[in-house]
Amino acid sequence: MRWFFNFSSLLVLLNFGMLNRSCEAMSTKRILVYGGKGALGSVCVDTFKAQKWWVGNIDSKANDIADVNIVVDSKSDLLEQEKSVIDQLQSSLGGDKVDAIICVAGGWAGGNASSKDFVKNCDLTYKQSAITSVIASSIAAKLLKTGGLLTFTGSAAALDPTPGMIGYGMFKASVHHLTKSLGASNSGLPAESTVVALLPITLDTPMNRKFMPTANFASWTPLDYVSSLLVKWCNNESRPPTGSLVKLETENNQTQTKIV
Amino acid sequence: MRWFFNFSSLLVLLNFGMLNRSCEAMSTKRILVYGGKGALGSVCVDTFKAQKWWVGNIDSKANDIADVNIVVDSKSDLLEQEKSVIDQLQSSLGGDKVDAIICVAGGWAGGNASSKDFVKNCDLTYKQSAITSVIASSIAAKLLKTGGLLTFTGSAAALDPTPGMIGYGMFKASVHHLTKSLGASNSGLPAESTVVALLPITLDTPMNRKFMPTANFASWTPLDYVSSLLVKWCNNESRPPTGSLVKLETENNQTQTKIV
Numbered sequence: 001m002r003w004f005f006n007f008s009s010l011l012v013l014l015n016f017g018m019l020n021r022s023c024e025a026m027s028t029k030r031i032l033v034y035g036g037k038g039a040l041g042s043v044c045v046d047t048f049k050a051q052k053w054w055v056g057n058i059d060s061k062a063n064d065i066a067d068v069n070i071v072v073d074s075k076s077d078l079l080e081q082e083k084s085v086i087d088q089l090q091s092s093l094g095g096d097k098v099d100a101i102i103c104v105a106g107g108w109a110g111g112n113a114s115s116k117d118f119v120k121n122c123d124l125t126y127k128q129s130a131i132t133s134v135i136a137s138s139i140a141a142k143l144l145k146t147g148g149l150l151t152f153t154g155s156a157a158a159l160d161p162t163p164g165m166i167g168y169g170m171f172k173a174s175v176h177h178l179t180k181s182l183g184a185s186n187s188g189l190p191a192e193s194t195v196v197a198l199l200p201i202t203l204d205t206p207m208n209r210k211f212m213p214t215a216n217f218a219s220w221t222p223l224d225y226v227s228s229l230l231v232k233w234c235n236n237e238s239r240p241p242t243g244s245l246v247k248l249e250t251e252n253n254q255t256q257t258k259i260v
Numbered sequence: 261m262r263w264f265f266n267f268s269s270l271l272v273l274l275n276f277g278m279l280n281r282s283c284e285a286m287s288t289k290r291i292l293v294y295g296g297k298g299a300l301g302s303v304c305v306d307t308f309k310a311q312k313w314w315v316g317n318i319d320s321k322a323n324d325i326a327d328v329n330i331v332v333d334s335k336s337d338l339l340e341q342e343k344s345v346i347d348q349l350q351s352s353l354g355g356d357k358v359d360a361i362i363c364v365a366g367g368w369a370g371g372n373a374s375s376k377d378f379v380k381n382c383d384l385t386y387k388q389s390a391i392t393s394v395i396a397s398s399i400a401a402k403l404l405k406t407g408g409l410l411t412f413t414g415s416a417a418a419l420d421p422t423p424g425m426i427g428y429g430m431f432k433a434s435v436h437h438l439t440k441s442l443g444a445s446n447s448g449l450p451a452e453s454t455v456v457a458l459l460p461i462t463l464d465t466p467m468n469r470k471f472m473p474t475a476n477f478a479s480w481t482p483l484d485y486v487s488s489l490l491v492k493w494c495n496n497e498s499r500p501p502t503g504s505l506v507k508l509e510t511e512n513n514q515t516q517t518k519i520v
Contacts, residue, residue, distance in 0.1 A: 113401040114448030141373040161440040163447035177433035180421040187423035188374030
């Protein structure tokens, strides 16, 4: 009797454990971080992993923390990159869809029309901002769940003319327009999904600290503020209306969001 | 005496003729038409030739009416196209500069994010609108005269979200931003130059008539209205302020310009 009791207790415990793991697998939320090896992207991958999300990284470099890495050749053209990303994702996800896609890929390159690198930097900023955002949109149309979230990274500076960084401004402006189009009716995104662009002024990245060592860091937006905001929106808390451009304003180490 | 008189008259006439030709050469105004074999571009080439301008055509196809043709491979990337255009232009112009550059290259491709050709059409509209405008800007920085004119072709539709033609909207929006940046201080354009984007609603082209045969053509903007407007601006008459987006509104066959 004592043996029997112990054995059945063990069976119950085993069954409960299996059920628990099964529920966990079913409820695991999935996010794709486009640019998940960059400064902001790495913090996002860490944050979502700490929240027990399944995280896929899409980047030119793998992030060992991510569950899956989709490595892209960021120098190739839009059509080649998109095909490669979609093929790899469909194979990795095996028919599953994702709860969120956050495109935090980006970069910066300056120059006015007479600068030596004007055209080169237009090409670079097109690849950094526009190509990644178009591919993220294509992924969303194919692999985002109903009610899912898609975010882009725009730029507060690109709300105005940017004569000293012409390519950067023009392609961030294209990301803003993309956000508004995807947020309108019949844009091709899944039903009830939300698309938002974050418009930082300056993010507090190691690279920005290196190149602007005397700036007032208290007016820069911390990366973990951004990743926490994204976690909240991904959990469907306080999401802005779809199609919104959300400016991040930081003053005295306090950040506020403002729909512009 | 009679022979001498005739001979000197001949010399005078010859000198006068040479002087005349020299003055004519000095006063001949030069324009580059980017997309000068397209529907609007061909009309512009004809119109400026009729006004005795020297006309260079930059297009994937030559225009026999033009004085010089710079043929580009519109399928290659931005850096390749720009190098090819600048090399050919510097060779053709032999150190001269131009009075105006009008970028009337363009096209249209639709589709929302779930359409089969979404990414392909983003790539196409990037090439049609953004690449040509960036190269025109680079030409302007290098080869436009002080006080010259640079124009782009934007789109009135892209002032709003364009969910049914996402790529078209996002890259026309990038052209609008480019216009504003180039119109700001220290943009790298020659001193006193003017940059303007024309924002048509629908141009009355043969292709548009073919694909929208039942539309109200009286609300479409005639191509010769656009070319006449460009002639006026090129002659420095009624130019809008630099950085302007100029919408073309046509109703009952009457077109008005409106700075937006």
